[in-house]
Amino acid sequence: MAEFRRAYGAAPWHLALLAGCFAVTGWIALRLAGEASAGRMLLWFVGAAVAHDLVLFPAYASVDRVLRAALGRRGTPSSLNHVRVPALGAGLLFLVYLPGILGLGDGTYLAATSLAPRAMLGRWLAVSGALFAASALLYAVRRLAGPSR
Amino acid sequence: MPASPPPPDDAPAAAPAALWRALARHRPPGVDAADRAWRSPVRGPWLTSMLGAVLLATLPLVIVTGLLDWIAYAPRLDQAFPRDVGWLHPPVFAWPTRPAWLFRVTQGLHVTLGIVLVPVVLGKLWSVVPKLFDWPPARSAAQLLERLSLLLLVGGILFQTATGLLNIQYAYLFGFDFYTAHWFGAWIFTAALVTHVAIKLPRMLTALRGPNHGRTPLDRTGPEPADPDGLVARRPGPATMSRRGVLALVGGGSLLLAALTVGQSVDALRRTALLLPRGRRAGAGPTGFPVNRSVAAAGVTPAQTGPDWRLTLRAGDRTATLDRGRLLALAQHTATLPIACVEGWSTSQTWTGVRLRDLAAMVGATDPGSARVRSLERTGQFRQARLQGNQVGDPDALLALRVNGVDLSPDHGYPARIIVPALPGVHCTKWVEEIVFDG
Numbered sequence: 001m002a003e004f005r006r007a008y009g010a011a012p013w014h015l016a017l018l019a020g021c022f023a024v025t026g027w028i029a030l031r032l033a034g035e036a037s038a039g040r041m042l043l044w045f046v047g048a049a050v051a052h053d054l055v056l057f058p059a060y061a062s063v064d065r066v067l068r069a070a071l072g073r074r075g076t077p078s079s080l081n082h083v084r085v086p087a088l089g090a091g092l093l094f095l096v097y098l099p100g101i102l103g104l105g106d107g108t109y110l111a112a113t114s115l116a117p118r119a120m121l122g123r124w125l126a127v128s129g130a131l132f133a134a135s136a137l138l139y140a141v142r143r144l145a146g147p148s149r
Numbered sequence: 150m151p152a153s154p155p156p157p158d159d160a161p162a163a164a165p166a167a168l169w170r171a172l173a174r175h176r177p178p179g180v181d182a183a184d185r186a187w188r189s190p191v192r193g194p195w196l197t198s199m200l201g202a203v204l205l206a207t208l209p210l211v212i213v214t215g216l217l218d219w220i221a222y223a224p225r226l227d228q229a230f231p232r233d234v235g236w237l238h239p240p241v242f243a244w245p246t247r248p249a250w251l252f253r254v255t256q257g258l259h260v261t262l263g264i265v266l267v268p269v270v271l272g273k274l275w276s277v278v279p280k281l282f283d284w285p286p287a288r289s290a291a292q293l294l295e296r297l298s299l300l301l302l303v304g305g306i307l308f309q310t311a312t313g314l315l316n317i318q319y320a321y322l323f324g325f326d327f328y329t330a331h332w333f334g335a336w337i338f339t340a341a342l343v344t345h346v347a348i349k350l351p352r353m354l355t356a357l358r359g360p361n362h363g364r365t366p367l368d369r370t371g372p373e374p375a376d377p378d379g380l381v382a383r384r385p386g387p388a389t390m391s392r393r394g395v396l397a398l399v400g401g402g403s404l405l406l407a408a409l410t411v412g413q414s415v416d417a418l419r420r421t422a423l424l425l426p427r428g429r430r431a432g433a434g435p436t437g438f439p440v441n442r443s444v445a446a447a448g449v450t451p452a453q454t455g456p457d458w459r460l461t462l463r464a465g466d467r468t469a470t471l472d473r474g475r476l477l478a479l480a481q482h483t484a485t486l487p488i489a490c491v492e493g494w495s496t497s498q499t500w501t502g503v504r505l506r507d508l509a510a511m512v513g514a515t516d517p518g519s520a521r522v523r524s525l526e527r528t529g530q531f532r533q534a535r536l537q538g539n540q541v542g543d544p545d546a547l548l549a550l551r552v553n554g555v556d557l558s559p560d561h562g563y564p565a566r567i568i569v570p571a572l573p574g575v576h577c578t579k580w581v582e583e584i585v586f587d588g
């Protein structure tokens with residue numbers, strides 16, 4: 001037992017659990033390997049993780065770094081979070097509703113429903129603008145109320 | 150006990166020790182800089198565990214409602230996609246017709262919760278992201294395997310979310326079959342999630358039983374003591390947000406998404422689904438409720454649905470043919486039932502028509518085991534559907550001719566459509582031309 005632990009780095013049940021997890025994935029991979037679109041599925045699966053770790057995260061972390069450098073220490077109350085929060089809100093909405101905002105599904109939508117797709121870009125800008133405005137208003141109120149603690 | 154606490158840098162590594170040590174010594178350029186760049190003092194076991202606990206409580210609901218969607222398609226009638234799933238499926242049962250809102254709620258929850266959890270998933274990933282850039286990537290075989298399983302976990306949830314979000318927004322950019330990908334992706338993700346939870350649960354509970362960092366205000370927010378997982382920054386900077394601030398930010402993001410999504414499923418809030426295409430009202434008046442597939446898209450022509458339209462009923466060797474006038478002369482039944490689409494939107498309307506069991510009785514089928522419904526439509530994937538015995542026999546299961554007091558509009562299936570309690574919208578066939586009742 002101790003020998004196993006030393007060689008493997010964890011208890012046997014850890015290995016059993018992971019073996020089960022990989023067995024499910026391996027079985028599915030074998031099953032899908034014959035599909036014409038198997039390569040695309042793999043690409044999207046791995047691509048989703050890579051896109052998050054190497055594109056989305058570095059992108060928002062860099063923007064935040066710039067914001068912190070610009071607004072970090074100045075002023076009481078600090079304006080940093082009054083920019084961060086609405087910016088994250090707008091970014092989140094963009095990410096989740098991106099296909100609609102960029103009109104990526106408009107052709108399919110029109111073909112399926114015979115309805116003219118609505119332009120979502122303007123709506124997203126309006127909602128984002130409202131988030132920034134609300135945050136700015138709150139900031140103004142906090143400043144007028146005097147320096148916080 | 151925790152399975153694989155990574156030993157501190159100087160601890161003897163597991164066998165083959167030489168390999169792990171060599172890996173640790175060969176630090177690629179940039180790792181040290183990355184290591185120093187993690188400054189946030191709020192990263193640590195407490196925050197990660199709080200976000201983990203939220204996901205642990207909610208993701209099972211998303212998984213179960215997703216699997217229920219597959220069951221609602223009726224795999225026993227060979228109608229669930231993907232069809233051929235081998236042994237990898239939940240226990241199959243005949244989808245009930247009661248409560249009538251069942252599918253509306255399960256599928257609405259699946260899609261809405263999936264969307265609402267996006268900020269929680271992103272927050273959780275943010276809280277552990279330094280680990281992804283850790284060097285060496287593993288100090289033992291156990292860690293190596295665990296990290297590989299994390300690729301399945303992270304890839305899995307992002308893949309499910311991305312394909313789901315694209316689907317509900319009509320953007321089939323991925324170029325593979327949604328059902329196949331989302332179904333098998335769900336199992337890969339579920340297996341990885343079970344593994345991850347089993348390994349990390351003791352850690353999470355320990356962190357949550359420890360000091361409560363949720364009350365600490367910003368000016369007293371500092372790093373937790375160094376943890377065995379190495380989540381806590383080695384060179385933390387000043388706090389710019391308290392931990393409860395981070396949780397409020399994540400929760401606020403979820404609320405924002407919820408506010409812009411529930412309008413898909415709640416009739417009174419329809420207009421608040423500002424950024425989503427599905428579930429939008431198609432027009433004014435009693436037939437203005439949402440349309441997923443128009444008569445034009447289905448290629449059904451006015452000539453087919455005009456006075457020459459006939460409904461054919463069959464059971465065994467008995468056949469009946471009825472025009473719309475005769476159907477309207479039969480006993481009419483009115484029921485308020487939801488139409489709930491697999492893409493998550495739903496709406497409740499008041500339908501009037503002939504009970505399916507009355508139609509079955511006309512051709513001598515008193516207790517049919519199933520029924521096959523065929524549409525005038527010739528091309529769509531759902532131009533025909535099979536109904537289970539309970540779905541034919543329910544007193545509110547109708548061949549609807551009218552809705553909200555007026556004739557069905559062409560886009561809602563004129564001259565006649567199926568509406569059955571708790572049946573997924575794709576099987577509520579429109580422009581019906583034939584119903585065959587089977588033993």
Ligand code: HEM
Nearest residue numbers: 212215216219230231263309310313314328332335491492
């Ligand atoms: C934890 C992540 C998720 C898991 C495990 C999961 C699982 C599932 C499963 C097992 C199904 C049934 C698939 C089938 O019938 O072949 C399903 C259906 C579906 N899921 Fe998900 N899902 C997840 C996230 C999402 C998200 C975030 C969305 C959208 C926002 C979404 C949208 C859908 C839709 C629209 C369907 C119905 C497809 C159809 O029947 O036409 N899913 N899901």
